[in-house]
Amino acid sequence: MPNTSRRVLVLTGPTSSGKTSVACALSQVSDRLVVVNADSKQVYRELPVLTSQASCGMLYGYLSVFDDFVPSVASWMRDCAACLQSIWAQKGVPLIVGGTPMYVYSLMHGISLLPSLPDSLVQDLSMELDALGPSGFLERFVGKAGRDLSEFSCDSYKMVRDVAYFLYTGKTIQELYRESSVYKIPYDSIDVISVVPSDRESLYFKINKRFLEAVNSGAIDEVASVIENEAVYKNRAVTTICGFREIASYLRSEITFERMVAMSQQSIRNYAKRQLTWFRNKFSGIKVFNQPQDAERYILREILS
Template structure:
């Protein structure tokens, strides 16, 4: 049997410190980085998605950043194809592929043998739903999905009718929600994977999230979102991202700027909590607590030992 391709994956909640660790790992193990973030794929959305800067990259190649326009949709299935191709390209150059991000479903779809098309289609049912969407509207159809499969609905924008219909179709054909159906697949890991999760004391993480939001505002988040707002971008997946939808409410005159900032902080904290729950429930992660950032070098050594044991790679820093 062929030996599986080596792959390092770094996950964790927003603002925990994944970017810093990923650069260190890439330097140590001759790696190149693939973004595992569902929003950093969008151009012109840099501050609100905490996109890595050229300086922060320290010369390490990064992929799947700035590949879509804000009005375009993007799915886990498309991500799966793009990332698997990129893993092969990086490995062919003799480099270690490193996926870094916080979008659990996207990363899960890549590293496990998930078959998105395993449920057969029901064309008649699908056509009926398409007709229904035209009659009652996208939001009403979305509410139907929310009632039977809230977990999937949370991952789908109401105007992404194709995905809403697909989730309803799976339920119609199997009697299971999309997530329940996927859990019955019992997929295998496709790669020789070191799956590292970063965590820290919740209060400290929340303080970091709040500070990051303040920094985003200082860096010009308001101007960034205004640019999208003035282009008339509305009913699209990207604008539902945390950091954009709150500022849109302010620009629409629904809430004050201060309220928008508070909502952004609260939504980011809630998102971090959901990320941790997802990773702990869905993936076999080796967790490392990095609450004590003063001991980062010590923690880096601990993580490095784990990676070397799991992937049989050698550090080029020794």
């Protein structure tokens, strides 16, 4: 491995593409590698099965340590920077593994710094959204100001964030991004390797299979426990995890087991489609492999040797 003091390796790709298996194998080969999580869903200690957290003994930073935490790109960049500095100080090499495209994109290109929002404002708006529903919520807080509602996200968590910024600053989040400064984690070099299966049907088969394995390994019990834990369940970000809402509906006897499985698998497949769109349209100059074993061989031969 070249002697670069502040080197970063990144292994990314859509869900179920085999990233974790490659990271596990690499961590067994090189004791200098320290794996850092880049998955916005794998931060909840209560949901290791549903979010497919690694179980091969890898040392992770920023993984499975939060309960009522609301993830954001800014918080991940801040914590990732601290992880990298610690790893470099110990003469290690960080291997950042995860499929949250915005995390990887921000690591490569930087992130616009936005002002911090008061927690009380976000909490109040979350309750208003629950009471009014999406259309009533946007009309009350945005429509009366004469703003285009299409400027605000349809996703409930992001909708609260967008409206909070608008009320707090008087500007949409797009306007704030255009006006803000850019923060970039300092490093000497970065190698980004992506595993993107060429056969989408094969990827979907793996997604369906993995969710069934999660159900058989305790995912339903995990969701039931979270629902009983008010501190976690009130966290809107937790409920956006693929499969969570569907399992919750099943536990309330609103849908059958078979319907829950089918809806969850479809939700995860839709998420994979969005990931693939990101990797296809937003990432350039990275090394792409269709098979995880090819990515592993390349990293061992070209980067770690």
